[in-house]
Amino acid sequence: MENKNYDFSGWATKNDLRCADGRTIRKDAFKGNDGAKVPLVFAHQHNGTDNILGHAILENREEGVYTYGFFNNTPSGIQAKEQVRHGDLTSLSIFANHLKEVGADVIHGVIREVSLVLAGANPGAFIDVVMMHGEDTSDGYIIGYDEEIAISHAESEKEEDAKLEDAKPDPKEEKDSEVKELTIQEIIDTMTEDQKNACYSLVGLALEDADNKGEDGGDDNMKHNLFENEKPAGDVTLSHDAMDVIIKDAKRLGSLKESFLEHADTYGINDIDYLFPDARTLNAAPEFVSRRMGWVQKVMDGTHHTPFSRIKSIFADITEDEARAKGYIKGNLKKEEVFSLLKRTTTPTTIYKKQKLDRDDIVDITDFDVVAWLKTEMRMMLDEEIARAILVGDGRLASSDDKVNETNIRPIWKEDALYAVNTVIEFGAAETDDVKARKFIREAIKARKAYKGSGNPALYTTEDIITDCLLIEDTTGRRLYNTISDVATAIRVSEIITVEPMENSTRVVAAKTHTLLGIIVNLVDYNVGADKGGAVSMFDDFDIDYNQQKYLIETRCSGALVKPFSALVIESTPAVVG
Secondary structure (H helix, E strand, O other): OOOOOOOOOEEEEOOOOEOOOOOOOOOOOOHHHOOOEEEEEEOOOOOOOOHHEEEEEEEEEOOEEEEEEEEEHHHHHHHHHHHOOOOOEEEEEEEEEEEEEEOOEEEEEEEEEEEEEOOOOOOOEEEEOOOOOOOOOOOOOEEEOOOOOOEOOOOHHHHHHHHHHHHHOOOHHHHHOOOOOOHHHHHOOOHHHHHHHHHHHHHHHHHHHHHHHOOOOOOOOOOHHHHHOOOOOOOOOOOOOOOHHHHHHHHHHHOHHHHHHHHHHHHHOHHHHHOOOOOOOOOOOOOOOOOOHHHHHHHHHOEEEOOOOOEEEEEOOOHHHHHOOOOOOOOOOOOOOOOOOOEEEEEOOEEEEEEEEEEHHHHOOOOHHHHHHHHHHHHHHHHHHHHHHOOOOOOOOOOOOOOOOOEOOHHHOOOOOOOEEEEEEOOOOOOOOOHHHHHHHHHHHHHHHHHOOOOOOEEEEEEHHHHHOOOOOOOOEEEOOOOHHHHHHHHOOOOOEEOOHHHOOEEOOOOOOEEEEEEEEOHHHEEEEEOHHHHEEEEEEEOOOOOOOEEEEEEEEEEEEEOOOOOOEEEEEEEOOO
């Protein structure tokens, strides 16, 4: 500090003090202001030149930013100088903007002015958003500290240096002054009754400020310092006894909010919504309560797709002995090979989902895009229906008008024996889940030799089957399979996919009830075909008579296994007694 003719000095900011809103000013946050000259004003008032009392020189230090104040010779400057010398004004505050934050830490900013204020903040710091008018119109913060100003009365440079040293905080005193961080309740418990009442009044003023904000989220004028205002006339303060009464009655009434409402007239409580706001949804759009859908996309992505919907499969059976090559003996007749051709044709069917919304609802629901939300649900349910029809069928009765025709989209579970090899396990009534799971794994491994599909297939089954497999134990009580991957390796499949619609799926074959346990298939052998016009399409129309917006999503496609012995179906039946 080269110029020693300052009128006072003091701390503009202190590092590592947590502010009331959770922000903390970190070291060197205002390093760029080191040596800067900024206006010195009263109470952050910038609406006239008379408010400029002089200027301040800033000095960046290890502990924070220290400031040296110089008053001008204007009437307001002379008056403020006398008030500082007399000890009437002892606190400083700053206005800063262009703040950069990492989390709750302020790591950079620009100090625009230093203010003399009637009272600083509490022993910590406060940050208050203000709206400034002038060359800099960006939002900023007022940062205040309850630090005493050091007044310069020195007549020599040596005396001024001594004053500066005395003004610096004693590191030992700072260390001794450090206390552990207390909770809000612990702080309130240490207050006197008058201090508690003052605290409640300040909260009321803060809520009043929130009501006075403009449409743009900020005030037209600079925020006032709550510590500089007298208690407004008519302001209501809850005493400690009143709070005790309200809390005790909360147990009787069932909630704290009901107790506040009960005593509102007695204690003059207004704006109860500030304490107990209405519940808000976590997400604007309602969440769907649906079945687990993870398997649907695997089915839709795994199948083979063709741009035509009429599928014809032709195969020549060369597994019979008549198709084998033969040895020739001289003089004998050479026999022709005779084998049968197998063929079938699968044609498309239409699958659709239809919805409607009253136009009044579309207009009134503004929290989210209800039309987009509805279309998402329609596509999700259409995909699930197609995937279900591919694996097990839609489950509706054959007489239902809404049934997806199983000759158009052929379910793997009910496929012809040429395409899906069926294995049936008999379960005794007294057999445990552990025994049944062992049988399932054993039969799945044995059936694998009949598989002639592409690559390594996947197992589609239920959560109950996989759970029973994972709980199989050896004679010492140790689990045989620790993960689903271990079970998949044992059964010789690439992965295991649980399908919720497969649960409790049964059918009657030869007067016996068959329960589906699992399907082993590589869906690349299942072809889904759709002509150009039959691809998934969304339509919407407006019904003038009923004021309704109607939506339709549909597709026209076919589906079937196209490779013989490309799937393994494992079922169970009750064991025959006797």
